[in-house]
Amino acid sequence: DLLFIEINVVDKNGIVVANARNRVRVTVEGAARLVGLDNGDSTDYDSYKGDNRRLFSGKLLAIIQSTLEPGEVTVGIKSDGLWGKELVFTSFECDEPVEGISIASEYYPKKTEEYRPEKPVRKIELYPTRNMLEPDTSTAGITMKICPEDADYSDIEFTCLLPNGTPAGLCEIERTDYGAKLTARSDGAYIIRASCRNGSDITQVYSEVNMMNSGFGSLAVDPYSFVSAAMVSSCSRPYNLIERSAISTDNVRTVFCFDEVDFGESGTDIIRISCGYSSGSEPVRIELWSGNADNPDAEMTDSFEFEANNLWDNYAPQEYRLSKRIRGKHTISFVISNSLIFGGFEFVPVNRAYDKLYAATNDDIYGDDYVVSGLQVTDIGNNVNISFKGLDFGEGTERIVVCGKTPNILNSIQLRYTGEDGIQHTQLLEFMQSELYTEQKFRLDRISGKNDISFVFMPGSRFDFDWFRFEK
Structure with a gap:
């Protein structure tokens, strides 16, 4: 026969603690054996055949099976930090023999796991300094309280979610000693969730607080991530x-x-x-x-x-x-x-590295003399540096096309590039005289991988820069 024992945790007033997550160990002595522990948590991968397991929603079910011999059965239940319990049952001999048996006395499939005393987090309380963020009060603090305070786990993660549960970037979250600091980024209603995994791979406990931002405008969507x-x-x-x-x-x-x-x-x-x-x-x-x-x-x-x-x-x-x-x-x-x-x-x-990039779409520009005109940079004079960062050339390129014009017989341009190793290389481009915008090609030593590119115009330069393109 099977005996089903429901295990609950109660407080000092005898009220069931429905969010208890304590690890409970069950021992069986005498004329029975422990054949399974289940808590109803489909995300808990501890063995059913083990002798200890966590409560889920404050409950655990122990399944006890009689052996082939009658006698007294003692069931012990204990958990670190809680009062234990001992139950005594009697197993009686069957009056009428039953054909066939479900077990053999010599073979009990049982897996005994080491009992690990622990106090999991069972509740997270959140106390925000404010629930509405506006331009003059664009930050808020969230104080966090963990129950029990002496829990063995502190793997608390804060996330920003839309009301439908989708991750969002409406605020920046910075962890603090007391909880978290929020800084508004864009308008909208959202949820701040604090979750704890209690040492497992998935969230076991979480708490949420509703927030609202107003007066910051909309946050641009990045189409290059899902x-x-x-x-x-x-x-x-x-x-x-x-x-x-x-x-x-x-x-x-x-x-x-x-x-x-x-x-x-x-x-x-x-x-x-x-x-x-x-x-x-x-x-x-x-x-x-x-x-x-x-x-x-x-x-x-x-x-x-x-x-x-x-x-x-x-x-x-x-x-x-x-x-x-x-x-x-x-x-x-x-x-x-x-x-x-x-x-x-x-x-x-x-891939910007092989796209037609206009001079005025640079990541940085500085120097003595230049004019930004639409997509072009014109009237380039002494010591002007035009930079494009993070161009990924993959296996590499050995050619560049530059579109521009200059009254100089030759206008020298230094092409500088710095790879991820931090080493800077320089190649010289001699752009020939042209009254109209023309495309001129230059051969290069191979440039490969991710690089920051700069066009450096030397003293005596008189150049109007339209666009450039590296060729595969």
């Missing part, structure tokens, strides 16, 4: 948020709009759209719009055919080339009219 569907700025219809911050759609036209998407100066011409689609064999149409597709001034820029991937509870990316490059900051929207799982999107940035 943007989950749950980050949508607006949607033409109510949507159903599911696991992994995805949205399930139905067979009705739905517009998902994302504001303040910043593609930068170089931009992108490749998109990866992540969906799950298993409703049919034919591909489904997904439209990409510049602007909100429901507004009359919006423009549909592309239409993609998403192939069925037999994913009904998940999503995976498919890659498409855009009809034209997108640069700068935009509102974009996706139009979906079929039933699928919309996971999100990610654009692939153009």
Whole structure:
């Protein structure tokens, strides 16, 4: 026979402590054996056959099985820092023999794990100095209290989440001795979550506090890291948020709009759209719009055919080339009219190292004489340095094209580049006289890997700089 013992923790008033996470050890002596411990926590991978396990929601179930011999059974229950308990039962001999047995007395499959005394965190209390952040009060402190105060774990992690649970960057979080300091970055309602794993791989305890920022403007969306569907700025219809911050759609036209998407100066011409689609064999149409597709001034820029991937509870990316490059900051929207799982999107940035880079789009410029005119830098004189940082040449380049003009017979330009090893190299470009903007090619010693590039104009320079491009 089996005996099921439910184990609870109570406080000094006899009230069940529903959030207790204590590790409990169970011993069995006499005419029975411990055959399993279960707490109902699907994320707890401790063995069912062990003799100790953590409580979950304040409960633990011990399963005791009689042996083939009758007699007294003593069950001991203990946990570090708590009063223990001992129960005594009697196992009686079966009046009528039963054909077949479920166990043999010599073989008990039992795994005894070392009991590790511990006091897990069972509660986190959060006390913010304010819940609203505005330009004149742009920071807030959050004081944290751990229960019990002498818990063995202090792996507390603070995260900023949208109300739907999606990670967001509406504030910066700095850990402090007392908890955390928040600094507002953009407008919106959000949640600050403090979570503890109690030494495991997943969150076991967390607490949240609601916050609001106002007066800071909108935060630009980075399209070159994955943007989950749950980050949508607006949607033409109510949507159903599911696991992994995805949205399930139905067979009705739905517009998902994302504001303040910043593609930068170089931009992108490749998109990866992540969906799950298993409703049919034919591909489904997904439209990409510049602007909100429901507004009359919006423009549909592309239409993609998403192939069925037999994913009904998940999503995976498919890659498409855009009809034209997108640069700068935009509102974009996706139009979906079929039933699928919309996971999100990610654009692939153009590699600046091999893109046409205009002189005025530099990362830094300084010197005695120069004029920035639109995308050009003109009237370049003595000791002007124009820098472009973090260009990744991969396996390398040996050619550069420079577009400019100069009245000098030869205008010397030093091309300086510094790799990740910190060593600076210099090559000389002799740009020939030209009244009009012309493209001139120069051979280089191989430049490979990630480098910071500078064009240095020497004394006597008279140069108008339009653009340059390295060639693979």
